Amino acid sequence: MADVIEVGAAREDASPPAGGKSRRGVTQPGNRATPYLFLAPYLLLFLTFGLLPILFGLWLSVHQWDLQLPNRPFVGLDNYQDLFDSESAIYGDWWSSVRATAIFTVFSVPLLVVIPLGLALLLNRSFPGRTFFRAVYFAPYVLGVAVIGLLWRFLLDANLGLVNRLLGAVGLPADTPWVTDVPWAWVSLVGVTVWWTSGFNAVIYLAGLQDISPELYEAARVDGANAWDRFRNVTLPGLRPVMLFVLTTTILASANVFGQSFLITQGAPGEETRTVVWRIVDEGLRDNDAGRAAAMSIVFALALTVISLVNFRFFRYRED
Amino acid sequence: MIQNELSRRRLLGLGVGLGAAASLTLAGCGGGSATTSGGAAGNGGKEYTGPKVDLKLWNGFTGGDGDIFKKLVQQFNTEHQNIAVAVTTYQWEDYYSKLPGAVSSGNGPDIAVMHMDQLATFAARGVINELDDVAKTLELNEGDFAPTVWKGGLYNDKRYGIPLDMHPLGFYYNKAVMQKAGLDPEKPPTTKDDFTAALAELKKAGVPGFWVSPFQFTGGMTFYSLLHQWGGTLFDGEVQKATFNSDPAVEACTFLVDMIKQGYSPANVGQDADYLALKAGKNAFNFNGIWQINDIAKDPNAQIGVAELPQLGTQKAAWANSHNFTIVKQRGADNNKISGAKVFINWLSEHSLDWAKGGQIPARKEVRESADFKAIPNVATLAPELDYAAFPPAAPGLGEVILTFYNAFNEAALNKKSPKQALDDGVAKANKQLEDNRKKYGN
Numbered sequence: 001m002a003d004v005i006e007v008g009a010a011r012e013d014a015s016p017p018a019g020g021k022s023r024r025g026v027t028q029p030g031n032r033a034t035p036y037l038f039l040a041p042y043l044l045l046f047l048t049f050g051l052l053p054i055l056f057g058l059w060l061s062v063h064q065w066d067l068q069l070p071n072r073p074f075v076g077l078d079n080y081q082d083l084f085d086s087e088s089a090i091y092g093d094w095w096s097s098v099r100a101t102a103i104f105t106v107f108s109v110p111l112l113v114v115i116p117l118g119l120a121l122l123l124n125r126s127f128p129g130r131t132f133f134r135a136v137y138f139a140p141y142v143l144g145v146a147v148i149g150l151l152w153r154f155l156l157d158a159n160l161g162l163v164n165r166l167l168g169a170v171g172l173p174a175d176t177p178w179v180t181d182v183p184w185a186w187v188s189l190v191g192v193t194v195w196w197t198s199g200f201n202a203v204i205y206l207a208g209l210q211d212i213s214p215e216l217y218e219a220a221r222v223d224g225a226n227a228w229d230r231f232r233n234v235t236l237p238g239l240r241p242v243m244l245f246v247l248t249t250t251i252l253a254s255a256n257v258f259g260q261s262f263l264i265t266q267g268a269p270g271e272e273t274r275t276v277v278w279r280i281v282d283e284g285l286r287d288n289d290a291g292r293a294a295a296m297s298i299v300f301a302l303a304l305t306v307i308s309l310v311n312f313r314f315f316r317y318r319e320d
Numbered sequence: 321m322i323q324n325e326l327s328r329r330r331l332l333g334l335g336v337g338l339g340a341a342a343s344l345t346l347a348g349c350g351g352g353s354a355t356t357s358g359g360a361a362g363n364g365g366k367e368y369t370g371p372k373v374d375l376k377l378w379n380g381f382t383g384g385d386g387d388i389f390k391k392l393v394q395q396f397n398t399e400h401q402n403i404a405v406a407v408t409t410y411q412w413e414d415y416y417s418k419l420p421g422a423v424s425s426g427n428g429p430d431i432a433v434m435h436m437d438q439l440a441t442f443a444a445r446g447v448i449n450e451l452d453d454v455a456k457t458l459e460l461n462e463g464d465f466a467p468t469v470w471k472g473g474l475y476n477d478k479r480y481g482i483p484l485d486m487h488p489l490g491f492y493y494n495k496a497v498m499q500k501a502g503l504d505p506e507k508p509p510t511t512k513d514d515f516t517a518a519l520a521e522l523k524k525a526g527v528p529g530f531w532v533s534p535f536q537f538t539g540g541m542t543f544y545s546l547l548h549q550w551g552g553t554l555f556d557g558e559v560q561k562a563t564f565n566s567d568p569a570v571e572a573c574t575f576l577v578d579m580i581k582q583g584y585s586p587a588n589v590g591q592d593a594d595y596l597a598l599k600a601g602k603n604a605f606n607f608n609g610i611w612q613i614n615d616i617a618k619d620p621n622a623q624i625g626v627a628e629l630p631q632l633g634t635q636k637a638a639w640a641n642s643h644n645f646t647i648v649k650q651r652g653a654d655n656n657k658i659s660g661a662k663v664f665i666n667w668l669s670e671h672s673l674d675w676a677k678g679g680q681i682p683a684r685k686e687v688r689e690s691a692d693f694k695a696i697p698n699v700a701t702l703a704p705e706l707d708y709a710a711f712p713p714a715a716p717g718l719g720e721v722i723l724t725f726y727n728a729f730n731e732a733a734l735n736k737k738s739p740k741q742a743l744d745d746g747v748a749k750a751n752k753q754l755e756d757n758r759k760k761y762g763n
Binding site for chain 2: 064066067068069070088089092153156157158159160161175177179180181266267268269270271281282285286287288
């Protein structure tokens with residue numbers, strides 16, 4: 001967090017608004033509300049679409065809540081207890097979805113942090129057709145999950161798909177169950193996601209790279225730093241705030257995976273690739289248990305909050 | 321639930337359909353004693369003379385019959401100056417998750433088309449109205465329908481759905497592939513011996529003849545059919561306990577899984593791959609929904625035949641479901657709207673013969689037995705299946721339990737567990753779900 005703020009501050013310093021200096025600290029009586037008025041539009045949105053739903057979710061999670069059933073009894077922490085009670089009907093499904101989400105996140109995040117960085121470094125050099133390639137790598141990202149999901153489901157079909165046919169044509173095994181068995185299903189889901197979203201992270205990195213002053217590279221070069229040294233000592237530190245952003249949003253996005261497994265593997269084999277968000281949707285909207293779905297959401301959100309905090313801590317520590 | 325996943329079948333490109341109407345040749349001329357309880361407004365759909373009402377109707381007919389449905393609605397609107405029906409179509413999967421939210425926020429439809437096994441859930445949850453008076457006006461009774469379909473519309477002895485159509489699983493076979501393997505393309509197998517002998521011949525010709533899909537569409541529904549053919553059931557009579565790990569069920573499951581071991585099916589068949597392979601001539605046999613008749617008709621060169629499911633077990637049986645009309649409860653019920661909706665349902669029932677011609681099995685027996693219906697190719701071929709069709713049982717909240725059944729088959733068909741183990745595990749989970757449902761719905 002500190003990093004982000006500093007970068008923002010640095011940018012402001014570079015181009016101070018006209019008469020900026022004197023404004024700070026001047027608080028005339030009656031103007032105390034000013035900052036809050038500026039905050040108000042966002043605050044209103046946050047309250048309406050952020051805080052209130054969260055509080056309502058907490059309220060739901062301690063009830064057996066069905067949109068239509070007239071009585072919605074208070075059940076205390078039962079909905080939470082069910083998630084940790086191996087005798088409950090939901091226990092197996094819940095933890096198998098947690099496991100699926102964890103596997104997907106652990107394997108997709110490193111790739112989605114590193115590969116786009118490599119792409120961005122390549123696309124940041126000047127070469128003929130650079131704009132074309134930038135567009136090409138970003139292109140999959142503009143497709144919706146329904147499009148890429150159906151597309152890859154058919155491409156990856158074990159018996160009819162193009163992927164196995166091509167593998168067979170070059171003498172590799174042609175019967176890999178890409179979407180119906182693990183670990184192949186994970187390879188497919190992670191691979192498709194990397195293909196689909198790398199372009200987005202690459203664009204963020206690219207912006208970060210262009211923010212690093214060329215003078216720093218020049219200075220490093222004068223000091224005799226080779227390409228690796230320049231990458232390690234100039235590029236990486238310069239990208240740190242961007243990396244924090246990329247890492248955090250990628251972890252959150254990966255943990256929220258739903259469409260890919262819903263469409264490509266359809267949870268198979270069994271329910272092994274069913275993810276947490278999918279489980280929450282089913283629980284709340286298909287099985288009409290909004291209370292239990294809310295309890296799941298809150299446990300899941302808490303876990304992600306902890307992970308994000310650790311993430312921020314880690315980057316701050318590195319800075320020190 | 322069946323319908324939930326039914327949607328998944330994305331009947332969309334494949335021509336879903338089905339929706340036939342309860343076809344009644346004689347219509348609202350009798351009964352007409354409007355009861356005055358609950359949502360029993362109007363005179364049971366006989367006529368509506370009040371001020372103009374706008375009605376919203378939701379369905380999941382994303383296939384060719386969606387157009388047929390819309391044409392019928394247009395005709396209805398032209399003939400009724402004081403009722404205007406507007407149709408909205410969703411995929412079934414979205415449909416059932418959208419409906420409860422829409423209803424509770426006051427944006428729901430007035431009329432909703434629903435699968436038979438959803439009725440109990442939505443009735444128990446107070447989403448739909450009783451329709452006993454409509455049935456009375458239409459002079460519908462059990463003798464006109466397959467008994468299961470008729471009873472499926474009841475919940476706590478009250479009627480909530482008026483059946484439109486029935487859609488069973490059928491047997492699709494590729495004549496060209498059969499010919500290539502030296503089989504008579506006009507004689508699809510009808511017994512277990514014929515069936516396995518044909519698969520052996522196909523295997524000799526290098527064709528894995530019957531692809532076993534691990535997914536609900538269509539492997540799960542195939543297993544559902546065979547389980548009943550072997551004499552098993554999914555649940556006990558009161559739907560208190562799951563029974564799909566009985567010996568017949570395990571045997572039926574083993575029979576299907578062995579197809580893979582014997583080389584009659586490849587392993588890891590993907591969603592839709594079984595049916596696409598049939599059309600592409602990569603396999604010969606596929607059990608699939610009657611809705612695919614619309615799809616195969618699009619390509620006359622494909623040479624796909626349609627027959628009743630062969631009898632592989634000790635008795636005949638085929639998975640089937642039924643679409644029903646329901647009237648949705650609104651906040652601040654408008655009796656004019658309810659009366660108008662009943663008139664619409666009544667009218668569509670009268671016109672279901674036209675509709676049946678578009679490719680569905682009418683719910684009404686007398687239309688099913690009419691010469692006009694019997695002249696419709698393929699659709700009429702599957703109509704006899706209704707005598708032994710295995711409809712999903714009706715109990716509130718059963719949809720998720722049936723998904724557990726399909727998931728158990730998925731694990732067996734993908735060789736993650738033995739058939740016995742997969743079904744035992746599935747039953748253990750299903751029983752917990754049933755118990756949760758009992759607490760929730762108090763049945």
